[in-house]
Amino acid sequence: MLLEIDDVSLLYGRIQALHGISLTVEEGEIVALIGANGAGKSTTMRAISGIRPVASGRIRFAGEDITKLRADLRVRRGLCQAPEGRGIFPGMTVLENLDMGAYTRRDRAGIAQDLDRVLNLFPRLAERRKQQGGTLSGGEQQMLAVGRALMSRPKLLLLDEPSMGLAPMLIQQIFTIITEINEQGTTILLVEQNAQQALARAHRAYVLETGRIVKSGTGQELLHDPSVKDAYLGVA
Amino acid sequence: MTTTVNSPNPEQREALGARLRHGREAVAQRWHHAPRWVRWVLLAAVIVFFYALPNKEFYQYLGPIPTPGANFTQVLFTVSIYVLMAVGLNIVVGFAGLLDLGYFGFFAVGAYTVAVLTSPSSDIKTLWPWLLVVPIAIALTMVSGVMLGTPTLRLRGDYLALVTLGFAEMIRIAAVSSPFLKGQRGFNQIPHPPGQYSDGKPIFGVLDARPYYWLVLTLIIVVVIGVRNLTHSRVGRAWISIREDEDAAQLMGVPTFKFKLWAFAAGAAIAGLAGALFAGKQNFVNSQNFELLNSIIILAAVIFGGSGNIIGAIVGGGLVAYMIERFRGIELFGVELYEYRFLFFGLVLVVMMIFRPQGLIPNRRRAAEFKDRRKEVTVGE
Numbered sequence: 001m002l003l004e005i006d007d008v009s010l011l012y013g014r015i016q017a018l019h020g021i022s023l024t025v026e027e028g029e030i031v032a033l034i035g036a037n038g039a040g041k042s043t044t045m046r047a048i049s050g051i052r053p054v055a056s057g058r059i060r061f062a063g064e065d066i067t068k069l070r071a072d073l074r075v076r077r078g079l080c081q082a083p084e085g086r087g088i089f090p091g092m093t094v095l096e097n098l099d100m101g102a103y104t105r106r107d108r109a110g111i112a113q114d115l116d117r118v119l120n121l122f123p124r125l126a127e128r129r130k131q132q133g134g135t136l137s138g139g140e141q142q143m144l145a146v147g148r149a150l151m152s153r154p155k156l157l158l159l160d161e162p163s164m165g166l167a168p169m170l171i172q173q174i175f176t177i178i179t180e181i182n183e184q185g186t187t188i189l190l191v192e193q194n195a196q197q198a199l200a201r202a203h204r205a206y207v208l209e210t211g212r213i214v215k216s217g218t219g220q221e222l223l224h225d226p227s228v229k230d231a232y233l234g235v236a
Numbered sequence: 237m238t239t240t241v242n243s244p245n246p247e248q249r250e251a252l253g254a255r256l257r258h259g260r261e262a263v264a265q266r267w268h269h270a271p272r273w274v275r276w277v278l279l280a281a282v283i284v285f286f287y288a289l290p291n292k293e294f295y296q297y298l299g300p301i302p303t304p305g306a307n308f309t310q311v312l313f314t315v316s317i318y319v320l321m322a323v324g325l326n327i328v329v330g331f332a333g334l335l336d337l338g339y340f341g342f343f344a345v346g347a348y349t350v351a352v353l354t355s356p357s358s359d360i361k362t363l364w365p366w367l368l369v370v371p372i373a374i375a376l377t378m379v380s381g382v383m384l385g386t387p388t389l390r391l392r393g394d395y396l397a398l399v400t401l402g403f404a405e406m407i408r409i410a411a412v413s414s415p416f417l418k419g420q421r422g423f424n425q426i427p428h429p430p431g432q433y434s435d436g437k438p439i440f441g442v443l444d445a446r447p448y449y450w451l452v453l454t455l456i457i458v459v460v461i462g463v464r465n466l467t468h469s470r471v472g473r474a475w476i477s478i479r480e481d482e483d484a485a486q487l488m489g490v491p492t493f494k495f496k497l498w499a500f501a502a503g504a505a506i507a508g509l510a511g512a513l514f515a516g517k518q519n520f521v522n523s524q525n526f527e528l529l530n531s532i533i534i535l536a537a538v539i540f541g542g543s544g545n546i547i548g549a550i551v552g553g554g555l556v557a558y559m560i561e562r563f564r565g566i567e568l569f570g571v572e573l574y575e576y577r578f579l580f581f582g583l584v585l586v587v588m589m590i591f592r593p594q595g596l597i598p599n600r601r602r603a604a605e606f607k608d609r610r611k612e613v614t615v616g617e
């Protein structure tokens with residue numbers, strides 16, 4: 001088991017955002033976490049990446065208890081998150097942003113190789129390598145966030161709503177790339193409101209409702225589950 | 237009575253902004269495209285100019301630049317101390333993005349460390365030489381920076397601003413009322429820096445401020461070279477990433493707390509050095525040297541010059557400190573302009589914030605960050 005979350009609760013001051021959630025991610029999988037706005041998806045990500053301390057419960061990663069480990073050390077262990085929304089460095093160029101992704105690494109040859117890989121995955125970024133992050137379009141920023149996280153060569157890549165605010169064609173493109181990254185050997189935990197796409201691509205998935213996991217199963221099972229269909233796959 | 241503020245319409249503002257931008261970009265372009273040797277020669281000329289500046293034989297030809305109401309070399313010393321501090325505060329505010337409202341408190345720690353350990357009026361009467369105490373003063377300032385930063389830098393938001401403000405005020409109150417720090421009476425006969433001319437006269441005396449100015453100028457150059465090297469290293473990248481987006485920096489594996497603490501301590505150390513230099517020149521330190529306003533002035537100078545940019549900090553610190561002194565001895569309708577220095581200063585800042593929030597000489601990244609933030613604000617509205 002690569003990631004194991006056991007009975008984790010998290011508080012924002014007095015507000016309890018997570019009520020004892022448990023989930024697992026196996027090596028090689030794409031696991032999706034879906035749920036409505038405010039369900040606690042980003043909060044779960046923050047607990048895993050360590051930028052918010054948990055109130056109770058355990059988090060294990062690659063056989064090690066990381067519940068109390070500092071966020072930056074988790075990155076060194078191979079856990080990297082592309083943050084939700086505009087989480088890129090606006091004043092840095094595309095290349096400088098990608099370089100920040102490799103902040104914890106010192107193997108120059110490996111970094112250069114991964115840079116090539118990311119620029120191949122995202123030709124748009126290659127065209128704009130000298131452009132400042134803040135001047136990119138929303139979709140390009142989203143790609144930059146994913147590419148930057150990949151630059152740390154993570155064992156587990158955490159993606160928080162990579163399709164948010166994108167045009168339908170770009171959404172398609174970004175999900176294709178996610179599958180591609182996974183096929184190249186990176187395990188992925190994917191948070192999405194776009195449940196249709198996420199479930200179709202994921203091996204397994206969890207449904208989060210007001211800070212509790214209410215359902216889990218394979219992507220296909222949930223895709224055809226009547227209650228999931230009702231709540232999250234609204235026939236638009 | 238109502239007053240209407242004639243704020244310029246957006247078009248005018250854009251036009252003015254664009255003109256300023258073009259002017260600066262043209263200069264920056266020329267600078268970056270000039271051959272290497274041209275840049276070196278220009279830089280050398282600027283440095284020679286500032287070394288020559290305190291000589292009467294030189295500055296008497298500079299028209300209105302010398303200050304009418306105060307000894308020009310003394311003013312230059314004061315200005316150089318402000319510039320040194322602006323360079324230090326720029327690490328904290330400009331590079332790491334931490335709002336330090338009590339920076340002058342560290343200056344006070346440096347000055348008082350020197351005073352207590354060297355002056356015969358001190359209770360402990362160690363009477364150590366100045367040069368020996370300088371590293372102690374710097375170390376103590378750094379320690380106080382770490383002590384202040386450790387509990388506060390873990391927290392986000394405005395805590396640091398509040399705590400630093402409280403710290404500076406605490407130091408001031410201690411200086412005023414603690415018997416150990418001698419209040420208004422202060423410490424006298426603080427020794428000067430060592431060194432003498434071949435005829436046996438001391439280099440650092442009471443009357444001639446020039447050697448002190450040259451010493452500070454030299455230290456500014458050393459510090460700037462150090463800071464430049466630092467900002468082009470992993471440390472600098474870490475600082476900039478924290479300033480741009482602290483969460484994202486952490487998610488990329490930057491130990492944000494550690495680097496914030498480093499920036500804070502490095503800035504404090506430079507202020508401590510400035511305080512030690514000040515005490516060594518002034519020969520006398522008392523509680524009146526440490527008004528809270530000074531912290532605000534330095535912060536304003538850094539923002540005015542363009543925080544995040546070393547040149548900006550130098551120009552900001554220099555201009556602000558110089559302007560304040562320049563007002564001395566100028567009378568308008570029977571009042572000395574100096575009395576109104578902070579009014580002018582406030583006005584200039586307000587105008588700056590409207591037209592050019594990124595400062596006089598902004599840094600390329602900073603401009604993008606400001607735009608990004610503005611976008612976020614509009615999205616949120």
Ligand SMILES: Nc1ncnc2c1ncn2[C@@H]1O[C@H](COP(=O)(O)OP(=O)(O)O)[C@@H](O)[C@H]1O
Nearest residue numbers: 012015017035036037038039040041042043044
């Ligand atoms: N920084 C915060 N402080 C207080 N409450 C928060 C904070 N961030 C999120 N919350 C609350 O926690 C809950 C879960 O939020 P979040 O994890 O962002 O949801 P999601 O990502 O699923 O949309 C929401 O009720 C939200 O209001």
Ligand SMILES: [Mg+2]
Nearest residue numbers: 041042043084
């Ligand atoms: Mg979210």
